[in-house]
Amino acid sequence: MPKEKAVSSKIYVLDTNILLHEPLAFLSFKENDVVVPMTVLEELDYIKDSKKDVARDARVSIRAMEDLLHDATPEELMQGVSMLGKGAGESAPTGSLSIFVDHGMPESQQVFTSNENDNRIINSALYLQKSLQSKQVVLVTKDINMRLKAKGAGLAHVEDYRTDQLITDIKYLSKGYHQFSGNFWDEVKSVDSRTEGRDTIHSIERKVLPEAYVNEFLLDDSQSFAGLVETVTADHLEVLDLGYERLMGRRAWGITPKNIGQAMGLHALLDPHIDLVILTGPAGSGKTLLALAAALEMVVERNMYDKIIVTRSTPEIAESIGFLPGTEEEKMAPWLAAITDSLEVLHKNDENVKGSMSYIMEKANIQFKSVNFMRGRSIQNAIVILDESQNLTASQLKTIITRCGEGTKLICSGNLAQIDSNYLSAVTSGLTYIVEKFKNFSGSATINLDGVVRSRLAEFAEEQL
Structure with missing residues (x-):
């Protein structure tokens, strides 16, 4: 679980479609921390070997995360590895990237008990929201239905990925x-x-x-x-x-x-x-x-x-x-x-x-x-x-x-x-x-x-x- 910081940064939980839309999206959240659930890595692993047109994007995203995390210990991986120095300009990230193991969560901590990938990612965000009450936990997904499900399940903050959007309408x-x-x-x-x-x-x-x-x-x-x-x-x-x-x-x-x-x-x-x-x-x-x-x-x-x-x-x-x-x-x-x-x-x-x-x-x-x-x-x-x-x-x-x-x-x-x-x-x-x-x-x-x-x-x- 990512370490709680004293500063008022946010924790962004990324859905798979964000990394398929923009493979280096995890570097776009400036001073905030980014969490990638294990389920997302599994989905990327499945897609990278498929014949889908987003297979290359999955591979690019996996390589970029491996480049950042390859020297980290398992403990550091869960606590968060600093992304400092991985970007340039005002938008360069200063937060951390961590992997959240969502497989071993007890059923008492899960809102959704079915084993669908979307449900497991939402469960991860809900667990972090409950555990880190002083932090704002935000689930970022391009899936409209998933945003509705997360809101209905009690997640306070759900957003679309808008970093690359130059217009709002x-x-x-x-x-x-x-x-x-x-x-x-x-x-x-x-x-x-x-x-x-x-x-x-x-x-x-x-x-x-x-x-x-x-x-x-x-x-x-x-x-x-x-x-x-x-x-x-x-x-x-x-x-x-x-x-x-x-x-x-x-x-x-x-x-x-x-x-x-x-x-x-x-x-x-x-x-x-x-x-x-x-x-x-x-x-x-x-x-x-x-x-x-x-x-x-x-x-x-x-x-x-x-x-x-x-x-x-x-x-x-x-x-x-x-x-x-x-x-x-x-x-x-x-x-x-x-x-x-x-x-x-x-x-x-x-x-x-x-x-x-x-x-x-x-x-x-x-x-x-x-x-x-x-x-x-x-x-x-x-x-x-x-x-x-x-x-x-x-x-x-x-x-x-x-x-x-x-x-x-x-x-x-x-x-x-x-x-x-x-x-x-x-x-x-x-x-x-x-x-x-x-x-x-x-x-x-x-x-x-x-x-x-x-x-x-x-x-x-x-x-x-």
Whole structure:
């Protein structure tokens, strides 16, 4: 049992899903003590050898804890081993990490007598709460039902893991654009405009939009102005005048935008200075179609890149890809049907649709890859389309982003309302994380496509169901 300290720190009891969501989460509690029940170690041990997509995260967490605890005696392990020196900056941990043996607890100390793992972890937290009455014991879990059970069993403090959450509600997520009510120029008191080649750049006061960030689009309700924030200083914003009609007139691989959201997305996708484009929005808003059309335009028509790599991750891939026949690309085909569907749409008016698709896939060197096999690669001079990225954690997305070498453009698309992972929600998804983390990076742009253009049926379903 962890030693009781005189200082007013807390004791955090971690559930397994916290360490699967962020393997080094036990280092994120600053001056507070962390307790990992033996049941959690058993669950990690089972998961690390499984074919689940979180097996690697389990192994990383186990290795990190072993690195910290390998010199500790059994007594020190139960009392708590200091985590001092295991982190950097203000958030570096100064508390201790201990292992709580929850197997030998007498039944009189157990609220739940059934041997389910969740119940044993809750019993551990309740036992610590009763034994260390002067300390605040907090159970941290991403399992909503487990939080309800713990509260109902008498645990005073139960929390979700929020250390990696940059926003508290998905409605606060950056959309990539700001819409002014009325006319944009009514908001501007002073402006200094200049011409650079064909471009007109306006320098306006920062107070017009204090929260502006680089590559944020500016629109107004009168549809008379469309601009892009190019530079942000302490007092001024440099805004590139795009022109509403010119923006709507963008074209890629034979398609034109159906709404202003798609127009902004297409502009960002075709901009060679932007290395990361993040497209969010509901099903049917055109994320995959726009990404593919822009990729084909830049690879085939403009020869700006050498190839297109299409990848995605779903919880089933790690377990199910093996039994499918054929090469890796053939195995991936069922999960990447969205891409082939979009290719059919782009070439539906051709005389021989299948022939056109085969020709373009060879001409653009389109490759289908599983995200599980992206680790360790260095991708040069390519366009990488990462589809369904809402199902990835921040650490998984970091693995993919860091694969991108010189001259590579990454397009991440996803719908935060369609998360399949058991360990993620809209606010903890890696997609949400990178939207907020990269919004001030001059080499990235985020666009939220909020209009469903697939069909009136899809639009009605998105609004009403």
